[in-house]
């Protein structure tokens with residue numbers, strides 16, 4: 467793999483401000499790393515950046531934090547979002563969002579590293 | 592044929608000063624006493640893990656501690672599904688002839704013996720290190736995500752989840768040795784402090800000390816009601832929530848279907864349930880995916896008495912993880928012990944169904960029990 471290919475496979479977990487969506491030959495999509503398809507073990511036939519827009523599947527407002535880095539931010543939200551490209555991702559938000567609402571991700575440092583932060587978007591439709 | 596000779600649990604709750612090994616030995620001895628066996632009759636051993644005693648060879652350590660010299664030994668780690676999966680492993684060893692009489696044991700002093708934050712840290716392994724932990728996630732938040740989806744998708748109310756916690760407390764209040772016995776109302780659950788919305792403190796199981804043990808054998812019990820295990824199944828479709836494709840099809844049905852195919856039975860033959868209940872939402876999701884409650888209706892059916900001890904389909908008669916208590920692997924063994932007890936004293940010949948999940952609805956293990964005529 468040359469440097470350009472490696473860059474093309476970078477997502478927010480390694481410092482690129484985006485979700486990267488992978489699709490296998492069976493049409494499964496995921497955005498949780500470039501490894502084998504979590505549903506069928508096939509490799510990705512295509513990988514492409516997401517526009518970051520999606521619909522909230524689930525959202526919780528945390529009143530307990532995993533550690534002292536996170537506790538000053540309480541309460542904060544954790545969301546599960548179906549991206550418009552079909553993949554399911556988790557993200558952060560300072561506020562809670564209703565299931566079914568439209569959101570768009572931006573990427574910014576929270577505690578130690580950049581993470582996806584979802585914001586309500588009337589225009590994300 | 593695999594017979595469940597005995598099952599035993601210690602009281603769950605606070606056992607100040609008792610080690611994981613001491614608790615395991617207490618449960619193992621209680622199971623031997625209940626079976627009327629000496630330790631020398633045990634030729635197989637299955638152990639779980641203990642977060643307060645992380646060890647590469649916990650099974651060997653326990654065998655030495657308890658004076659066993661098994662010819663077959665396994666240690667298992669499948670999170671909350673471990674207890675049921677250990678019984679499945681014992682069954683496989685007996686059916687293959689590698690052992691004749693197997694002790695299954697787990698326990699720990701998770702409440703009084705954990706380093707501050709120790710149990711939470713060990714449990715956070717269940718979260719994906721790259722895609723979940725960096726977001727400030729905790730396990731209750733993963734289940735809270737499922738709960739928020741559940742309430743919206745199935746048009747249920749938070750009070751419906753509370754009703755399941757209330758039922759578990761009612762059963763625990765009638766069970767000697769339960770960690771929490773003070774009766775609860777839906778209003779109490781609703782008023783308890785938020786952990787991760789919509790889950791509140793009383794939607795979450797407590798942390799307890801305790802241990803449990805089973806004895807499975809190729810030989811039928813000499814006295815008392817004879818209960819055998821006639822079907823077992825597992826399913827493992829994902830580990831992390833971020834890779835869980837369908838919240839409504841987690842693998843629970845796949846595990847149950849495999850167990851029922853082996854037992855040659857159907858859901859209509861089941862009369863006693865032991866279903867994993869780490870959170871109220873865990874119980875709702877499992878009951879509904881398995882088809883023991885209508886979609887979105889688990890709480891309402893519980894409130895209407897369907898799952899009471901004397902209801903149509905008694906559920907977790909000991910009070911479950913939510914109120915009997917959760918001491919890790921043994922927490923998920925108490926459901927099997929409770930269903931075993933219910934079958935032995937039942938006035939009908941309906942089957943027992945026990946189901947546990949580990950991780951975030953990740954590892955599923957199912958067992959079917961039958962009282963011999």
Ligand SMILES: [Zn+2]
Nearest residue numbers: 490494503506
């Ligand atoms: Zn695939």
